[in-house]
Structures are given as structure tokens and as C-alpha cells.
Amino acid sequence: MTKQMARHRLALIGGGNMGSALVGGLLAAGWKPADIAVVERLPGRAAQLGGLFPGVTVSGEMVRADGVVIAVKPYDVAAAANLVAAAGATRVLSIAAGISLATLSTGFGDGVAVVRGMPNTAALVGKGAAAIAAGPSSTEADLVWAEEILGAVGTVTRVTEAQLDAVTVLSGSGPAYLSLVTEALIDAGVLAGLPRGVSEAMVGQVFIGYAALFVESGRDPVALRAEVTSPGGVTAAALRVLEGHGLRSAFLEAVMAGTERSRELGQTGVEVRGA
Numbered sequence: 001m002t003k004q005m006a007r008h009r010l011a012l013i014g015g016g017n018m019g020s021a022l023v024g025g026l027l028a029a030g031w032k033p034a035d036i037a038v039v040e041r042l043p044g045r046a047a048q049l050g051g052l053f054p055g056v057t058v059s060g061e062m063v064r065a066d067g068v069v070i071a072v073k074p075y076d077v078a079a080a081a082n083l084v085a086a087a088g089a090t091r092v093l094s095i096a097a098g099i100s101l102a103t104l105s106t107g108f109g110d111g112v113a114v115v116r117g118m119p120n121t122a123a124l125v126g127k128g129a130a131a132i133a134a135g136p137s138s139t140e141a142d143l144v145w146a147e148e149i150l151g152a153v154g155t156v157t158r159v160t161e162a163q164l165d166a167v168t169v170l171s172g173s174g175p176a177y178l179s180l181v182t183e184a185l186i187d188a189g190v191l192a193g194l195p196r197g198v199s200e201a202m203v204g205q206v207f208i209g210y211a212a213l214f215v216e217s218g219r220d221p222v223a224l225r226a227e228v229t230s231p232g233g234v235t236a237a238a239l240r241v242l243e244g245h246g247l248r249s250a251f252l253e254a255v256m257a258g259t260e261r262s263r264e265l266g267q268t269g270v271e272v273r274g275a
Ligand SMILES: NC(=O)C1=CN([C@@H]2O[C@H](COP(=O)(O)OP(=O)(O)OC[C@H]3O[C@@H](n4cnc5c(N)ncnc54)[C@H](OP(=O)(O)O)[C@@H]3O)[C@@H](O)[C@H]2O)C=CC1
Pocket: 013, 014, 015, 016, 017, 018, 019, 039, 040, 041, 042, 045, 070, 071, 072, 073, 074, 076, 079, 080, 095, 096, 097, 118, 119, 120, 121, 172, 173
């Protein structure tokens, strides 16, 4: 089956959360469906992807492709990497957390340029915050290629591989922290007497409004906080409690713990061998 298939511009191994977000973004950015293939081993998921993305090749087996995106969980990277040689690809973008460029590059060998990237789930709505790091043999053209792919679903920043651990825990994991804050604020609104639906709507709009104030207006968060905090007022009373419970320090410690964990995963590594 694989042999009869056309050569694709891009094959994504793994059509889960991130893989499907990337396909959606690339199509929205004007890529032709026929240029894209998704290799997905779960038959139910593959059928779903076929319905979502008409014209995109969805296959349980590897296809021929110029470039490959590895979008499987870190423990599945070794198996996915074995498929890269079968694709005949010269470029690989891996978005797997904690799998180092050294591990990837050694596995694929010469002739395959590797770029490591870290997106986040906001890619699902085209508002991702991704970063990329160049592998030992990747060129400017390889980085531009990776930027084109991740840029279809949000922003892309170039960093060193060492900085990618901090990016992973800050923006990669970021939606999880904001989910926790969202849940807590909604519950707090209910505790203070609001119906849950009203509390949810208020909290959602606060996030949207704050994103516009901070990102779109480019204003300093210290100034944004100061202008809400009236002397002897409501906000000052609430902030005192958050500071008293160490919220700021909790975020600092959390990000350092996650960065450490990302480094650990990178050192443990996985056996990656191109077939
Ligand atoms: N989710 C997130 O917030 C982020 C994730 N990442 C990284 O992105 C990668 C993908 O994450 P995510 O999209 O959430 O994962 P998902 O589990 O949603 O998607 C991966 C999919 O790939 C399938 N799969 C696994 N191995 C193969 C294979 N050899 N051939 C074909 N299909 C395969 C899986 O099937 P099965 O279910 O059978 O395993 C699954 O359907 C991870 O490495 C993660 O570290 C990066 C940034 C953020």
C-alpha cells in the first residue's frame, strides 16, 4: 500500500491533539490537502481525521514524504522514529517533550536535519505559543520550514535547546496552570454567591480582556495591577491574601520544578534508531 502512495510534502506521525491542530492550521494557511499525510495507528481516530480533513491522506502505515513531524507521546518516539527512514524524509520536526536533539540526531543519522519544537494546546485554536531549537545539522532553511509548520497555528520563537526546557514548562504546560486558575476563580465566584454560569462567563471574559490589555496593548503587568488596586480597596484586600499564601513564589517554584523535570526527561532519553 505504501509503495503506491504519492510522495507528500509533509507527513505527521500521530494525529492526536497536536498533530490534528497542526493539520488544521496548515490547511487554513493554504496548504493543499494532497500535500499532507497523517500516520495514525488508532483506527477510530484515523477515521475521525479523515472526516475532519477531506483530501488529506490518513494512513495506518508510513507514507513517502519530504518532511516529517513527530507528534506522538515521548515514549512512542522510538517507534515513530523507525518510520522516518521509510518516509525517505530529509527533515524532521519533533515536538515530543524532553527528547533531546542529540538523541534524535543520533537516531536518524546523517542526511536528516532535525529541529526540536515545543508548541502548546492553544495551537488547537490557532493561538499557540511555540519555540524551536536547531539540531546540529539543521540549516536556516530547515528552521524556516519548521517555522512555517508551527507558525500555521500561532507564534514561533527561536531559542537554544537549553532554553527549550523553560519554554516547555512555561508555554507548553501553561494552559494547565491557567486551567487551574480558571477553575479556582469560578469556584470562588460561586462561593461568593454567583450562579456558576455567571461566574464562568465573568472569568472567561476577564481572561479575554486581560489578554488584550497585556498582549495587544503591550502594557506592563505591574502597571495593569496598580491601576486596579485602589488604596485601601477591594483588590488590595484580595491581593494581600494571594501574596500571603505565596502565589508568586508558588509559580516560581512550579516553573523551576517543571524545568528540572524536563531536563531529567532529556537526560534519561529514549533509544531512537532510524530503520
Ligand atoms: N498536549 C500538549 O499539551 C503538548 C504536547 N506536546 C507533545 O506533543 C506530542 C503529542 O502529544 P498529543 O498530541 O497530546 O498526544 P496524543 O496522544 O493526543 O496523540 C498522539 C497520537 O499518535 C498515535 N501514535 C502513537 N504512536 C504512533 C505510531 N508509531 N504511529 C502512528 N500513530 C501513533 C497515538 O495513538 P495511541 O493513542 O494508540 O498511543 C495518538 O493517537 C507529545 O510528545 C507531547 O510531549 C508538546 C506540547 C504540548
